[in-house]
Amino acid sequence: MPSQPPSNDPQAPANPPSFYTKHDAPRYGTVALPCNIQFHRSPIAPLQLLQQHTPALQLATISKSVFIIAIDFSTSHSGYCFSLTSSTDQIRQTPTCILFNQERKFKKFGYDAVMKYKSLPHGKADNWYFFQDFKMKLYNTVGGTVTLKAINGKMLPALTIFSQSPCYLKERALNTIQEAYFQTVCSQEEITWFITVPVTWSAAARQFMQLEAKEAKAGVIPFPQIIFGDFPQHLNNLYAVVYPGGTIDIMVHEIQENRLLKELHKATGGGWEGNSVDENFTDCLKKIFNDGVWDEYVQSHPSELRHMMYNFSIQKCLTGRDAIYIHCYYNLTRVAEHKKDISHFFKNEEGAVWCDGMIMITYKKMKSFFYYRIKNIIRGRFLTSFASSIILRDAIRQAFSKKYHILCPMEVQVAIAKGAVLFGVSPHVIASRVSAWTYGIAVSEKFDASIHPFCKQRVSKADGFVYCMDLFKKLVGIEEAVNINEVVHYDFYPTEPDQTEVCFSFYCTEKQDAQYIDEEGLEKLGSGTVPMPDTKLGRKRQLKLDIKFGLTEFKATCTDITSKQSWAIVINFLAV
Known part of the structure; x- marks a missing residue:
């Protein structure tokens, strides 16, 4: 990418990219944050797109x-x-x-x-x-x-x-x-x-x-990354597994001398098996109440089924190692007894017993519902600070207690909301974060036949300038640490001398870098358009893009140096 605006070389174009870039952009500086909406719980989210003249939110x-x-x-x-x-x-x-x-x-x-x-x-x-x-x-x-x-x-x-x-x-x-x-x-x-x-x-x-x-x-x-108040003085690293129910989020932080947190590894996790424990429980009931009984009950009495599942969701988080008892509601009993005595449904199901209007689930049977969930957590090789279920805690302790200190905060069910509030009061408690992806934008530069394929060659209709399109310009690399207030500056120039707007297209990849945006493994995140109405300087018009890293998402502003106007950039991810 040229360090100066492109000179007027000859030839004619097709589908030109919006801008050129410079090689020698300085790394650091300051920039106001023009976004008035906050997000949490992301490692480093990409830029958000939405053009607006909003007051700066520090x-x-x-x-x-x-x-x-x-x-x-x-x-x-x-x-x-x-x-x-x-x-x-x-x-x-x-x-x-x-x-x-x-x-x-x-x-x-x-x-x-x-x-x-x-x-x-x-x-x-x-x-x-x-x-x-x-x-x-x-x-x-x-x-x-x-x-x-x-x-x-x-x-x-x-x-x-x-x-x-x-x-x-x-x-x-x-x-x-x-x-x-x-x-x-x-x-x-x-x-x-x-x-x-x-x-x-x-x-x-x-x-x-x-x-x-x-x-x-x-x-x-x-x-946000969850904050659990004061940490024991002797702890240097904090591994957290957050399990609110549907997803599992895994984070690794270093506790610095000033008690701030430095993210050591990109956040990971996923919707592992979704609500697999609940699904295993309902599969068990479907197996018990066979011969079409369970299907009829689910179809005819959904609200009653919901009450039963709430009962189970509370029981599965109990801290004891005893059998649990689930109330069997009237309509399930009625539908079952149309076929046979309800106790007969339980004869071939180990670990589940009919007990005077209740379904008793043994502790061993209950543990089996958690098997795949626990297996996925332990396979991740991370430590925990999460749900109140004694089954999950026992499994984590058995797998890791010889090597790590295991912490489980009080009132774990509300730790996420508490962490969000604490982050709001002290937003700088996270000193640095780690990028989950390599992020970049699509750019063009003067065509060089020795390194660029001819399929990427385009020629300007205005003056014949020859350039290479679809190049990938890396903004931040995967697993690269970025400080909370770090700002990176980039300079861009329009591809066509008479264009009146510039389109920024943002991409991400799990690779360390890429050369072209159509390479395998690159995903388009979205795009944003910035106006450049004054065309008097042609290609010599300069656009300054400032990106602030390290927050729960990227923040960016683009300034047209000619008109001195600035715009917030937020990517429209839903339009991809």
Whole structure:
């Protein structure tokens, strides 16, 4: 890439890239952050795209808010946690379920949704929309027009479902604050909002959650790296496995002398087996209640089934090593006894026993439900600070206790929301992060026949300038450490002398570097367009791109040196 604007060489073009780059851009500097929405729980997210002239939001202003409110939108349970910036946090949780009526209007969320749906007459329930555990749908599928299926098979747009969830939690949080602080009414400027998202989610999924937050008229946060307060003085490294239910997130930090955290390895994890423990339990019940009994029950009594699964979700997190008892609801008993005495269904199922209206699951049988989940966690070779299940904790201790100190924080179920609030109060507690991918942009440069393939050659129609298109310009490498306030500057020039806008196309790869954007393993993240209305200087017009690394996502501004105008750049991941 040339260190000076390209000279006017002859020939004619096709589909020119938008700009050229310089080799000798300086590495460090300062830049305002023009984004007013926050995200959490990402290693290093790519740039976000959205052109806007928004006031600069300095990270330091977060801690000046009167209230920090975190919304933990989890797979099985969701909740909010709030704190005065100088006070203790308050936490509320509810199941992640949502209910819409036949007119597709939001009615209830959480326990209220479960109880309302259960109370509906059977015929009416068929026309309503009840969704549960829907967050995991974003893990592999995302897009601006995605639809999700309710338990009765009816479909609704995903954005409608997801947007109402934080909106409900937002209103509940504000109402709780008003009640707790003598009807205090806070303006939006006095509140910083955080919405947590899994560290392993794609950029598109994170942006989908950002759209959701805008629908709810609240700010958003990608789930921050979790902070558990003071660490034991002798610990140097902290390995954390966060298991909220649907996904597992794994992080590795070094505790520095100043007690700040330095990320040592890119965050990893995934939706390993999804809600596999619950699925194994339902598979067991289906095997017990054979001969079509279970299928009929699931089809005819979904709200009652949901109550049974809530009962199981509580029991599976108990800290004892005893058998558990699951209440067998009336309709399951009735459907089963149409076939035969219900106790006869249990004769061939080891570890499950009929016990006077209850289903007893032995501890050994319960452990078998966790087998694949535990196997995947231990295979990852990381230590833990996560769920309250004694089965999971025993497995982790057995695998790692001889080599590592194992910590399990108090109230692990709400550690994610607490961490988000703590991050809001002290955003600089993470001193540096590690990039999960190699990120770069598509550029062009003067064609060199000795290194560039002729299929990449293009010629300008304006003056015959010959250039190579589709080159990959690396911005940051995979597993490269970036400091919280690090800024990188890049200079670009338009490809055509008369073009009035520049398109930045962003890519990522797991490779250390790439030469061209169409190589195997490169994925387009999205693109953003910046106007350059003044064409008097032709190709000599300079664009300055400033990218700030180390936050929970990249922040970038682009400045047209000719017009002195600056724009925030946010990638439209959903348009790819």
